[in-house]
Amino acid sequence: MTMSFNGFHRLYYIISIALLLQPPSAIAGDSILSRFQQYLQINTSHPSPNYHQAADFILSQAKSLSLESRTIEFVKNKPLILLKWPGKNPDLPSILLNSHTDVVPVEPHKWSHPPFDATIDPENGNIYARGSQDMKCVGLQYLEAIRKLKDSKFEPLRTIYVSFVPDEEIGGLDGAKRFANSKIFDEMNVGIVLDEGLASPEDKYRLFYAERRAMSLVIKATGAPGHGAKMYDNTAMENLLKSIESVRRFRASQFDLVKAGVKAEGEVISVNMVFLKAGTPSPTGFVMNLQPSEAQAGFDIRVPPIADHDQASLERRIAEEWAPASRNMTFEIRQFKQKDSGKPILTAYDSSNPWWTLIEEAIVKAKGKIGKPEIFPASTDARYFRMKGVHAIGFSPMANTPILLHDHNEFLNKEEYLKGIEVYESILKAFASFVEAKNGEDSLGDEL
Template identity: 70%
Template sequence: RIYITQVLKIRKFDKLATCLYIFLVGAKLALAYPLAHNLSNQSLRICHSRRHTMATPIKLTSHTLLCFCCFLLLFTIPPPSVAAGDSSSPSQVISRFQQYLQINTAQPTPDYHLAAEFLISQADSISLPSRSIEFVHGKPLVLIHWPGSDPDLPSILLYSHTDVVPAEPHKWDHPPFSAHLDPSSGRIFARGSQDMKCVGMQYLEAVRRLKASGFRPRRSVYLAFSPDEEIGGHDGAEKFAYSDVFDALNVGIVLDEGLASPGESYRPFYAERSPWWLVIKAMGAPGHGAKLYDNSAVENLFKSIESIRRFRASQFDLVKAGLRAEGEVISVNMAFLKAGTPSPTVTGFVMNLQPSEAEAGFDIRIPPTADPESLERRINEEWAPVSRNMTFQDKEGKPMLTKTGSSNPWWILLEEAVAKADGKLGKPEIFPAATDSRYFRERGLPAIGFSPMANTPVLLHDHNEVLFLAASSFIDFLVHE
């Protein structure tokens, strides 16, 4: 039997194990036919834009639903009697996770190739074919294939990225790439422990256990590990999504990263905010530091900053009042402020000279429900009129959404899978930042962000990024043991 557990309380272990066991011995899922029928009626096909052709409508059988449930949950763990030296034992699972975390893949100089070698070795250990693809030299994307018994069916893509954001070691309790395990609290400290090496390893461990049980999916399953999500994903996921390699996979659904949940409910994401990176450069006449005059560069910039601050406060008030979720408002945060004339003195700047230029950078995130044209007018008219020399960097269009509810059988399947595991699924959310899911949604594919970490503070990109063993779907059995 394949036993399952999740971030749910340990006392529910036997109940959850029995639930999946019933699935595996052939319990019929009543929604199989209605979903397939609804899918046909709604004409939900795998629509690939640009040069991609229209594929066959998805037909979800009981066996297909079971297969997808297994991957959505990522809950499989070995029975309590498993030998300590077994490759699926908790100690081995944790060891592999630590090895992955210890590979320094922090931008801007990630060790891409060491990470790729590790992932390929994991594929070899479970006898799955894999390959390393470089759409851009030096940036490998690892693709692992678990062949299904019916390769003509649309496949499942389990997607993650290998790179992580930089860390400041002196601000951590433990070195950020040590993958330190605190046995007293059951926490692993590491950059990437939440974003998102944990999810990538959950995929691998789920496949490892399912294969060991003798299970074979009807649909082909692909695991993709891309190199550069943290810097925009342009050389990894974007090129992958629009490649002949991707077209040949016949992907029907993409699972990507979500966020940890401080509460008991798991957080599913169906869309995300689009990043606009705004740089405002203000100009003014230079002058002596003691002189008072209007429209200096710094004064002009402060006018913009104050206007932006008021708008930010109005959006934040909606979140604090509980009227909007974080992903439903336009967020604006200052990323840098630059002005002054450098000096070799102890202060670092010439103090008696007013600068002729001043710059500020802002990270703006726009939800798919917002009007981007209205925001652009606000920027041009209020935040940065032409006199302040406004420029944009990496401005993107309105993001795509994945359907939720009865019109999307994959979404219904996620709800049913979590419910069958006695879990709680929160309401659909808009991801507050940008992920590589946007490239797959642009192709007309459903993409769901889902990181199964409940009762866990959101610490991605933070100092002391940490994963609680009790909140990880594939290693919490160690806590139980």
């Protein structure tokens, strides 16, 4: 196709006028979504996350926002990016906005859109990508909220830090744990940490004040091997199946409480079988006429940090019901110890914690609704900061959104993403302006 100079000039003029006629908010929204897409398109999935490309992108955003930046490698090739917006009163405890750059693996053939294309569906506005909910959305929303505050000439009273850490999806040992236990973190004088939460299928945002302790349980059964056609007592497989059934009944009793609305998911003990290992391998699969002498099953267990669920009681149940020695069974428990004292680590969610009051008020101010405080059903990096005695709140502003973290076709609607930025803007303004009065009463700066 050919076009004359005058024809091209007219087309350019028409396009220019069309762009000028767009409302400023539409143009700004497109830029915000474009930046989100760029971050999502960086493949930081395990086992080989492209941390350095993600770090370069974050540093470029920090430069555009005139934020101080620092790259820290507690472990080689696992960069942690720390950004800083200095406050007018650096003596006040600071605010830390934490997020992780890594995401879980994907099975691309099970996605309706390529998981690292960050496709925006034109019909419904959903942004499909691994990390759209967990949790690249939150990291970029922090920065976009800061961008809005800077554009409005807001000056924080407290210093605001933004951290982008590696390795959360594989335990956070080389990321948040090392960071929280470093001299760097101690010198930051952090008073409150915001970290990830969960999407809400309802119109209310979810706030998390604690999380369940993670346990790994491996049950092993042994028995005499024998011909596949013979009926034996106490074979390895028979004994293991009895244990699995006992675990299944316990799981059902806990799940029934959730289904009935008696307890939230984070308030019960969850037990899920994650592997089953047995049989004698053969070139074509398994030997079918041989009963194995050993069989194993592995379980992911999550225990709420509340007094009703006694750790000793659970371990007694495992020893007496799930893996009794009388059935030639042994077991191994691996668990994450939150504190040597064994005491649960909770962030107060009542009036004794002004940060909790502030975040609730800020969400409402941004026209958001809030559900009741919850225990996070899985594990996040927030636990490492709570172990340091710092308040940590789990929050991801995703209402009216199905919970799809680690799932196929993970998505976040673009309107929810943009709304979340407004919510964070309100929260940061409240947090960064907060001054605790000498008489113990809380007060806010004139900025509010």
